[in-house]
Amino acid sequence: MEKWIITTKTKPQEEEISKAKNIAKNLNCIYEERREKTLKKISTQNNNSPILIVNKKQGLKAYTPNQKIWFWHPGLSKIRIGSLKNNLPDHLYRSVKPKKGMKILDANLGMAHDALVLASCGANVIGLEKDKFIHLITSEGLKKTNKNKEYPKFIRKAALNIKTKCIDNETYIKNSKDNFDAVCFSPMFVKPQFKSDDMMPLREVALKSWPTENTIKRSLKISRKVVIKVEYEKHPKLPEPTRWSHGQGSRIAYAIYE
Numbered sequence: 171m172e173k174w175i176i177t178t179k180t181k182p183q184e185e186e187i188s189k190a191k192n193i194a195k196n197l198n199c200i201y202e203e204r205r206e207k208t209l210k211k212i213s214t215q216n217n218n219s220p221i222l223i224v225n226k227k228q229g230l231k232a233y234t235p236n237q238k239i240w241f242w243h244p245g246l247s248k249i250r251i252g253s254l255k256n257n258l259p260d261h262l263y264r265s266v267k268p269k270k271g272m273k274i275l276d277a278n279l280g281m282a283h284d285a286l287v288l289a290s291c292g293a294n295v296i297g298l299e300k301d302k303f304i305h306l307i308t309s310e311g312l313k314k315t316n317k318n319k320e321y322p323k324f325i326r327k328a329a330l331n332i333k334t335k336c337i338d339n340e341t342y343i344k345n346s347k348d349n350f351d352a353v354c355f356s357p358m359f360v361k362p363q364f365k366s367d368d369m370m371p372l373r374e375v376a377l378k379s380w381p382t383e384n385t386i387k388r389s390l391k392i393s394r395k396v397v398i399k400v401e402y403e404k405h406p407k408l409p410e411p412t413r414w415s416h417g418q419g420s421r422i423a424y425a426i427y428e
């Protein structure tokens with residue numbers, strides 16, 4: 171049984187209750203009737219469990235053990251894609267060099283911000299996320315994006331180029347019969363990337379795994395390029411890449427294998 175609790179917003183519609191019950195059944199966790207209970211109360215009564223809240227209008231939300239609300243949004247991808255349109259560089263984009271029609275594997279989907287940047291040129295991105303709750307929130311968020319006129323058209327279009335899979339990246343890469351133009355990894359950093367990081371709530375619940383040497387080797391068998399986003403000089407050991415791409419003064423670097 172998973173430690174997450176599934177509930178609804180207060181005063182839910184029948185449809186929301188039945189969706190919450192279905193998610194609980196499919197993801198093997200407990201459904202708890204919301205009634206008038208606060209999220210804090212539900213969480214403390216369940217050993218500080220994270221909570222997934224079903225809300226038809228606002229989409230799925232997570233309440234983390236540190237009492238933060240996390241929901242899917244395009245975050246910095248909006249600014250990053252906007253910058254690309256004004257010919258300003260994006261470090262990941264420059265390292266991967268995606269093109270329309272290319273097939274790219276994003277082995278750490280998370281909130282799909284990197285995936286959106288890569289998909290914005292018309293590349294087809296497959297995003298892998300091992301955590302089933304993060305996968306559910308992000309994949310639903312991406313699906314709803316298309317109908318959400320609040321987002322710029324370029325975000326709605328990019329979201330259509332992303333397919334997601336809930337699977338461990340090592341398992342997928344080991345068994346993949348598909349070939350890609352690039353495989354990208356963005357494992358969780360030891361320290362957050364920005365102080366006001368909009369990924370902070372995700373950091374609390376995300377899995378922290380690092381690609382093994384075998385996975386990198388195997389990735390190079392199914393792709394002509396592998397790009398790993400790292401925290402410069404803080405990252406665990408990596409096989410020597412073909413080259414590093416490192417912005418001046420930035421603590422983020424990309425290990426590029428070709």
Ligand SMILES: C[S@@+](CC[C@H](N)C(=O)[O-])C[C@H]1O[C@@H](n2cnc3c(N)ncnc32)[C@H](O)[C@@H]1O
Nearest residue numbers: 278280281282283284300338339356376377379
């Ligand atoms: C730093 S976040 C990725 C952020 C993402 N690139 C973005 O732009 O939103 C790392 C994500 O990889 C997921 N993850 C960790 N280990 C994984 C694995 N072995 N297979 C698939 N996903 C994994 C984590 O749960 C987390 O959501």
